[in-house]
Amino acid sequence: MFNLILFGPPGSGKGTQSERLIAKYGLKHLSTGDLLRNEIAGQTPLGMAVKNLMAEGKLVPDEIVIEMIDAAIENNTSVNGFLFDGFPRTTAQAEALDKLLAQKRTEIAIVLALQVSQEELIKRLLNRGRTSTRSDDVNEEVIASRIAEYEKKTAAVAEHYEKFGKVEYVKGEGDVDDIFEMLCKEVDEKMVA
Ligand code: B4P
Numbered sequence: 001m002f003n004l005i006l007f008g009p010p011g012s013g014k015g016t017q018s019e020r021l022i023a024k025y026g027l028k029h030l031s032t033g034d035l036l037r038n039e040i041a042g043q044t045p046l047g048m049a050v051k052n053l054m055a056e057g058k059l060v061p062d063e064i065v066i067e068m069i070d071a072a073i074e075n076n077t078s079v080n081g082f083l084f085d086g087f088p089r090t091t092a093q094a095e096a097l098d099k100l101l102a103q104k105r106t107e108i109a110i111v112l113a114l115q116v117s118q119e120e121l122i123k124r125l126l127n128r129g130r131t132s133t134r135s136d137d138v139n140e141e142v143i144a145s146r147i148a149e150y151e152k153k154t155a156a157v158a159e160h161y162e163k164f165g166k167v168e169y170v171k172g173e174g175d176v177d178d179i180f181e182m183l184c185k186e187v188d189e190k191m192v193a
Contacts, residue, residue: 001106002027002081002191005088006183007158008114010146011121011128012172013179017114018085020180025187028076031085032065035072037134055135057145059089059153066096073100081109089154094161110190111161112183114172118147 006014006021015031022029036054039047046068050060069087076082088094101107116124122143129137136142161167168186172179 001079001104003084003101003106003108004081004187005084005108005111005161006114007111007167008172009116009118009121009150009154010143011125012114012116013176014085014114016176017180017183018083021183021187022083024184025080025083027081027083028079029083029085030069030072030087032068032087032089033085035068036060036065055142057136057142057149059149062090062092062096065089065093069093069097070100073104081106084108088157089150091156091160094157108161108166110186111158111167112186113158113167113169114179115169116172120173121147 002025004021004027006018008014015033018029018031021027036047036050040051040054041047046064050064053060065087069084073082084097088097098107122140125137125143125146126140128134129139136146158167168190170179170182170186
């Protein structure tokens with residue numbers, strides 16, 4: 001299996017680039033943001049529990065996300081590998097993921113970290129807020145809260161994987177195709193290594 005994490009702050013292009021990467025490499029896409037939004041749309045008890053937190057731009061509790069990922073990995077036994085998008089977002093989530101994958105006798109091959117300036121992130125998210133149904137993209141205060149959560153809790157995930165030499169930084173500003181090409185170069189190098 002080849003498992004990769006697409007990492008970066010809110011609005012850095014994780015969703016955008018994930019679509020292309022899964023198409024090219026045949027990986028199973030696991031986006032915790034999408035999974036959580038599906039729970040909200042289905043008005044499940046889990047969805048109702050996380051709805052307000054997400055609307056405020058706060059991270060949802062680790063236990064909820066880890067359980068969701070555990071189930072998703074269990075339900076996808078015959079895949080080439082996983083692309084984790086928006087997960088892990090805390091060190092506790094990263095440690096839990098490492099354990100889940102070890103139980104399957106596999107591991108994270110690479111963490112692709114998209115780097116985008118704060119000014120550009122805010123611009124992109126407000127822009128998406130004008131066209132999508134995502135309520136967390138509409139309000140600048142909520143966007144600021146998501147970026148603050150990222151800096152306080154999520155940036156440490158890169159440090160966790162840096163200890164194992166797994167992080168590759170890629171500039172996430174510019175043309176979407178050019179960024180995709182840079183990401184593929186990193187993946188291809190890792191696959192042949
Ligand atoms: P997510 O769904 O993960 O959303 P996100 O971080 O805001 O980024 P997203 O992937 O959607 O945006 P992208 O960068 O692709 O999380 C939403 C919420 O769910 C979180 O705030 C949290 O509450 C909760 N959550 C999710 N996972 C969690 C976890 N593991 N633990 C706890 N809570 C969790 O794109 C943004 C925009 O930029 C798009 O409009 C796109 O078109 C545009 N764009 C992309 N690339 C571009 C480029 N190169 N140039 C210009 N625009 C570009």
